[in-house]
Amino acid sequence: MAKYDLHVLPVVDERGALVGMVGIDEVIDALTKETTKEVQRLGAVEPLDVPYFQTSFAAFLRKRGVWLVILFVEEFFTQTALRFYDPIFEAIKGASYYVPLLISTGGNSGAQSSTLVIRGLAVGELRPRDWWKILYREAGMGVSLGIGLGAIGFGRVLMYRDQHVDFALTVALTLVGIVTTGCTVGSMLPLVLRRFGVDPATSSTPFIASLVDVLGIIVFVHVAKVVMASVIAAHGGPVPP
Amino acid sequence: MAKYDLHVLPVVDERGALVGMVGIDEVIDALTKETTKEVQRLGAVEPLDVPYFQTSFAAFLRKRGVWLVILFVEEFFTQTALRFYDPIFEAIKGASYYVPLLISTGGNSGAQSSTLVIRGLAVGELRPRDWWKILYREAGMGVSLGIGLGAIGFGRVLMYRDQHVDFALTVALTLVGIVTTGCTVGSMLPLVLRRFGVDPATSSTPFIASLVDVLGIIVFVHVAKVVMASVIAAHGGPVPP
Numbered sequence: 501m502a503k504y505d506l507h508v509l510p511v512v513d514e515r516g517a518l519v520g521m522v523g524i525d526e527v528i529d530a531l532t533k534e535t536t537k538e539v540q541r542l543g544a545v546e547p548l549d550v551p552y553f554q555t556s557f558a559a560f561l562r563k564r565g566v567w568l569v570i571l572f573v574e575e576f577f578t579q580t581a582l583r584f585y586d587p588i589f590e591a592i593k594g595a596s597y598y599v600p601l602l603i604s605t606g607g608n609s610g611a612q613s614s615t616l617v618i619r620g621l622a623v624g625e626l627r628p629r630d631w632w633k634i635l636y637r638e639a640g641m642g643v644s645l646g647i648g649l650g651a652i653g654f655g656r657v658l659m660y661r662d663q664h665v666d667f668a669l670t671v672a673l674t675l676v677g678i679v680t681t682g683c684t685v686g687s688m689l690p691l692v693l694r695r696f697g698v699d700p701a702t703s704s705t706p707f708i709a710s711l712v713d714v715l716g717i718i719v720f721v722h723v724a725k726v727v728m729a730s731v732i733a734a735h736g737g738p739v740p741p
Numbered sequence: 742m743a744k745y746d747l748h749v750l751p752v753v754d755e756r757g758a759l760v761g762m763v764g765i766d767e768v769i770d771a772l773t774k775e776t777t778k779e780v781q782r783l784g785a786v787e788p789l790d791v792p793y794f795q796t797s798f799a800a801f802l803r804k805r806g807v808w809l810v811i812l813f814v815e816e817f818f819t820q821t822a823l824r825f826y827d828p829i830f831e832a833i834k835g836a837s838y839y840v841p842l843l844i845s846t847g848g849n850s851g852a853q854s855s856t857l858v859i860r861g862l863a864v865g866e867l868r869p870r871d872w873w874k875i876l877y878r879e880a881g882m883g884v885s886l887g888i889g890l891g892a893i894g895f896g897r898v899l900m901y902r903d904q905h906v907d908f909a910l911t912v913a914l915t916l917v918g919i920v921t922t923g924c925t926v927g928s929m930l931p932l933v934l935r936r937f938g939v940d941p942a943t944s945s946t947p948f949i950a951s952l953v954d955v956l957g958i959i960v961f962v963h964v965a966k967v968v969m970a971s972v973i974a975a976h977g978g979p980v981p982p
Binding site: 501505506507523524525527528531532535536538539540542543544545548551552553557560561564565567568569571572575576578579582583586589594596597598599600601603604605607608609611612614615616617618619620623625626630633634637640641644645648649652653656679705706709710713717 | 742746747748764765766768769772773776777779780781783784785786789792793794798801802805806808809810812813816817819820823824827830835837838839840841842844845846848849850852853855856857858859860861864866867871874875878881882885886889890893894897920946947950951954958
């Protein structure tokens with residue numbers, strides 16, 4: 501109806517006989533409801549079906565609680581990863597304090613990419629078979645945005661007198677890696693979900709962010725192991741893989 | 742038009758004379774475009790105006806970069822806060838590894854609340870003057886969801902043999918405090934922005950999450966200072982306020 505500027509659509513049975521009609525006013529109502537569901541899913545809330553104040557407290561607890569628990573379990577892997585890499589964080593004093601900053605920057609870039617792709621799919625601007633064009637663009641975007649943020653991060657870390665150039669470089673390179681990870685995972689996950697028949701909006705912004713958080717820790721540790729190899733070696737002890 | 746099921750609206754000048762009309766097909770197009778802008782703002786992307794592949798790489802860098810930089814600067818305060826509370830994290834071995842988990846749970850609950858309020862305002866289900874009813878409901882929701890997640894967190898921490906009950910209790914109580922903070926801040930910030938004439942969707946999901954991240958660290962440290970006072974005292978050294 502949007503394409504041909506129609507106000508009414510006929511409904512026909514299998515023989516082509518008219519059995520009813522759909523007015524554009526009904527379409528607008530349905531569109532608004534669908535959009536609300538999409539927005540709520542993006543915000544990690546199970547769609548409410550009824551307005552805010554008409555939703556019972558128990559229904560709210562269920563529709564929000566289920567997602568908070570899923571995200572909590574997902575996010576617990578950040579603690580598992582940090583614990584696993586404990587020797588690295590012990591060797592690099594203060595490094596663990598940069599973790600929330602670094603991983604949430606990856607999460608933010610992932611949230612942007614997933615939002616663009618999910619909305620693009622919803623309005624038909626993007627098609628799943630263009631995935632490689634999207635991947636190509638998002639990877640380029642991730643590297644470019646990562647270099648920009650890395651430069652800011654490099655300067656900011658060096659403003660602390662007790663931080664060295666090698667740690668500033670670790671933060672900068674981690675940002676490039678993390679933002680690239682965020683953009684590629686954030687853009688591809690909705691397409692993968694769609695491929696398996698799941699509503700892409702199910703991969704809500706927080707879901708992508710938590711996933712990228714865990715990947716971000718792995719990127720950070722591996723950049724540090726290369727750039728700060730001498731510091732880690734000087735501290736001694738076993739180094740996790 | 743949605744309210745009275747109209748298909749055409751007359752446009753009149755100040756004397757009431759007909760000067761034109763607006764068809765519902767134009768309204769649907771405008772509605773879809775506005776929704777796309779709203780969704781993109783929620784995902785921390787400046788609205789694109791044109792479809793994904795028609796947006797130039799430079800325009801993308803600008804529209805995404807500006808938000809990533811704002812969020813990066815905002816999120817840098819997590820590092821500042823963690824550094825400030827260094828003596829507490831030094832005293833409680835492994836506590837800093839729980840920071841991403843705890844603060845992002847607050848961010849997730851905040852994202853849910855802000856999504857519900859922003860969408861509610863957009864479709865007219867919620868009115869700014871009902872703020873106290875929203876605050877009342879969100880605070881109750883925060884405490885309830887926080888207790889649920891706190892119980893899960895308490896059990897999960899105790900699954901580690903090297904963690905004690907007092908640390909598990911710290912995690913549980915922090916979750917109650919953080920989720921309540923997330924729900925109240927996440928629901929009120931869009932209303933405050935609206936009050937000052939700013940589009941509520943500007944307080945994107947990642948913006949709320951980063952804000953709640955910083956508040957979450959403060960909640961965590963203060964709960965730890967009460968529950969684990971003896972551990973912190975035994976470690977010695979100055980305790981930040």
